[in-house]
Amino acid sequence: MxxxxxxxxxxxxxxxxxxxxxxxxxxxxxxxxxxxxxxxxxxxxxxxxxxxxxxxxxxxxxxxxxxxxxxxxxxxxxxxxxxxxxxxxxxxxxxxxxxxxxxxxxxxxxxxxxxxxxxLNVIHYNVMLKILGRAQRWDHVRNLWREMQFKCITPTNSTYGTLIDVFSKGGLNKEALLWLGEMYKQGMEPDEVTMGIVVQTYKKAGEFQKAEQFFKKWSSDRNDATQTRNFYGLYTFNTLIDTYGKAGQLKEASDAFAQMLKEGIVPDIVTFNTIIHVSGNNGQLEEVDSLMELMKEIRCDPDTRTYNILISLYAKHDDITTAAGYFSKMKEAGLIPDIILSEAELPEKGASYVRKMQEAGLVSDCIPYSMVMTRFAKLGKLEQAEDLFDEMVTQGIEPDIVIYSILINAFSDIGSIDEALNYVDSMKHVGFALNSIICNSLIKLYTKAGYLLEAQETYKLAKSLDGGPDVYSSNCMIDLYCENSMVKEAEEVFTYLKHRGDASEFSYAMMLCLYKKIGLVDEAYMIADEMHDSGLVTATLSYNSLIRLYTSDGRSWEAIKCFRQMVDSGAQPDDITFKLLATILIRHGASKEAANRLELIRKNDAQSGVHQWIEAVNAMSCLDDNASTLVIK
Known part of the structure; x- marks a missing residue:
């Protein structure tokens, strides 16, 4: 040793x-x-x-x-x-x-x-709650919470703060606020960081008034507890300014910023980005200029988001020269542009700004075009993306490999083989070689179209390149091999993913389906056990795969148990789920007419129908010892 x-x-x-x-x-x-x-x-x-x-x-x-x-x-x-x-x-x-x-x-x-x-004390449990919560392993989080209660380990302020944080960041805002309620029930008050998380949770839900009310209550409670006026830190002021800004309350945001300076708290880049954005959105361009001067004075350098805000702001006001000036400064600072000029859900405006910059002689490369084209592609507006590509080439701006990647991936997403391959040929013609990103797009395209040989060749190439094939394209290959009952090839990809630590829930579910399909039941159960042990049963596909396996093998109780777990986890049963349940009901004495009635109820009223199915499954709780069949009560 x-x-x-x-x-x-x-x-x-x-x-x-x-x-x-x-x-x-x-x-x-x-x-x-x-x-x-x-x-x-x-x-x-x-x-x-x-x-x-x-x-x-x-x-x-x-x-x-x-x-x-x-x-x-x-x-x-x-x-x-x-x-x-x-x-x-x-x-x-x-x-x-x-x-x-x-x-x-x-x-x-x-x-x-x-x-x-x-x-193991509450600190160790807090650490584990944070790790499991960040990984979104909610079943494990809840089990750990129950274990704390069973072992009489008293939660602390930090425990509740951790739970609120992970559930909020995991997109489970309702659950996060329920933990806040539980915290208050225990007579605990959120600290400054937890307060900020709760405010952000309300903001994500668009409930700005509740966010403001919560902040005021929290602030008032703190003042009452100390019997003195509370002086906030940088984090609190940033949260407060952002809350007012999102709610469109310019005066309140400006007052909070002024109070911050008065109390000697130095703003950071988050503060400046927020107040510049708020001021700019309200047409306060002079205030924006003043804020930029203040940034210089305190030596707070702009970041990518700062330039994004400024360029978008001045472009909206048709001040293309100033917008282009900030774009140049951004590139000089070595920052990488991301969503500049794409105008969020309105890339048409972004395209207009790029054209104006082009007319003014302010565009020297394809970066502004690529940002707008990316937005068009994400919105499925491929005709506009291609038009902009043609305009760019006509203006003498040479596309880079990123531009080609955008178009190839966009057409791969919708299964347009000819268009995607045309851009691959164009890219090769100008001297660009395939990289792993484009290979992943092509694998997605070929597997969607069922082009087995082409998919295999591209996947092999991707493995030889830096970065290699990503999880999604590898899963696409497993799916394609499953469709063609190619066990050895699917196992090779699955093993590759496992060795890299990248095997996902979908990877396991597809392998389970493959083994079941070709009759390798023992192997299918091994995969099922691995999925349970690894906490990789969260999606509808996984639950359906397991229910189908148990049903086909005559293990009705395991199938019913899996369905109950599915409902408890919040995963949504679909048509396949209920078709499998109908098979179980009929197998154990229910009539086809009864199963059809349940389906009809679900089709007409989803919520009531699901409830009826759950009741029917729960009714199968007595086993007839003589006939070895389930009897519906």
């Missing part, structure tokens, strides 16, 4: 040595278990997800060595062996925080619990 001093040597070395070599001095290298990098597929996660070892050295003590061991060995007993039983509470917290893969973090957390010699 690697000794702690040997691991420490590894962690302090800029180039990590082979563990067996590092342990030659201690003559115990023969006891080292088979070396399997924890970041390989055996460990369940990808090395791409690990943090930089340079940071680890700052912790001191045994932490760097432990983190290296966790990167080196998949088996946790092997990784922790030199320190087992001697890890402090703080060290356990750091170890969990440093995990970037939720599965690995959960494995370590469970290892601590199962050892029995480590006390």
């Amino acid at each position: 690697l000794h702690s001093d040997c691991l420490r040597t590894l962690s302090n070395n800029s180039v990590f040595l082979n563990p067996r070599i590092a342990c030659i001095r201690c003559r115990n290298h023969s006891k080292i278990p088979n070396f399997v990098p924890a970041s390989s597929s055996y460990g369940g996660f990808s090395s791409k997800q690990t943090k930089s070892p340079l940071k680890w050295g700052s912790y001191g003590g045994c932490i760097p060595s432990i983190l290296v061991a966790l990167e080196t060995f998949a088996d946790l007993d092997d990784a922790f062996e030199p320190w087992e039983g001697n890890l402090s509470c703080k060290e356990r917290t750091i170890i969990l925080k440093e995990q970037t893969n939720w599965r690995r973090a959960l494995s370590i957390f469970d290892w601590f619990k199962n050892k029995g010699c480590y006390e």
Whole structure:
């Protein structure tokens, strides 16, 4: 086994040595278990997800060595062996925080619990709630919460703040606000950061008045608690200005900014971007100029968003010269333009601005065109995108590979093979080679059209290029192989994804469908077990795949249990789900007419119909011992 001093040597070395070599001095290298990098597929996660070892050295003590061991060995007993039983509470917290893969973090957390010699307190649970929440593993989050209640681990202000944060950022605004309500029930008040998250949650839902009301209540409660006027920090002022700005309350936003300066709080780039945007949207161009001067005075450099706002603002007011000037400054600063001039959902305006800039001689490359074309493509307005491409070429502006990628991907999305390949040919004609991005677009196109040979050749090429095929195109290949019952080829792609740590829920679901389709039932159940163990059963497709597997194998109870889990998880049952349930009902004594009536109810009233189906399934709760069939009560 690697000794702690040997691991420490590894962690302090800029180039990590082979563990067996590092342990030659201690003559115990023969006891080292088979070396399997924890970041390989055996460990369940990808090395791409690990943090930089340079940071680890700052912790001191045994932490760097432990983190290296966790990167080196998949088996946790092997990784922790030199320190087992001697890890402090703080060290356990750091170890969990440093995990970037939720599965690995959960494995370590469970290892601590199962050892029995480590006390896990609310801080450790908070760390895990954050990791699992950021990974959107909601079932695990709820299970952890129930575990805290069972073990009488009292949630803290930070616990509720973490839950509000992860649910809000995960798009579950209603659940985030329910956690806020639970927090208040426990007599706790949100801190400044949690307050900002709640305000942002209301804003995402377009409820600006509620956001303002919540802020005022929070502020008032804080004042009452301290019996003094509250002085806010930078984060609070930024939140407040943004809230007023989104609600169109210019005066209130300006007053908050003025109060901020009065209290000596230096604005950051977030503050400036927000107040410039608010002022510009309300036609206060002189105020915008003043704000830019203030940025210079306090040496706060504009970022990409600042220039985006300024260019869009002046373009709206037909001041193309000023807009183009900021565009040039942006490029001089080495910043990469993104959505400038695309005018959000109105790329027609963006195209108009580009034409005006072109007429004024202010366009020297294809970047402004590419931004507007990107927006046209995303909105499905491919004719306008092509027109702009033709205009650009006519003006003598040469397209780059990004322009070609936009058009090839757009036509691939809608399955237009001829158009996509025309742009591929044009691109090759001017000397550009295929890159991984374009290969991924073509794979998507070929698999959609069922062009097996072309898809295989392009996928092989993509694997030889930097970046390689992405998860989506790999899943497309698995899907295509499933359609053609090509097991070996599908398994090769699936294994490739697993080794990279990129196998998704869709990847597993497709492999399950393939194995079931060709009668490899044992392999199908192995995939099903892996999906459950990895928490990869969240989508309707996955639930349907499992229900179909259980139904076809006569395992009605497992199918019904899976359906209940589906409903509880919030995944929406579809026509396929109910067709499978009808098969189960009929198999266990229900008439076809009864199943058809249930479907008719669902077609006429989705909510009531789903409820009727759930009741019918729940009614199948008594097993006739003699006939071994389910009896509907």
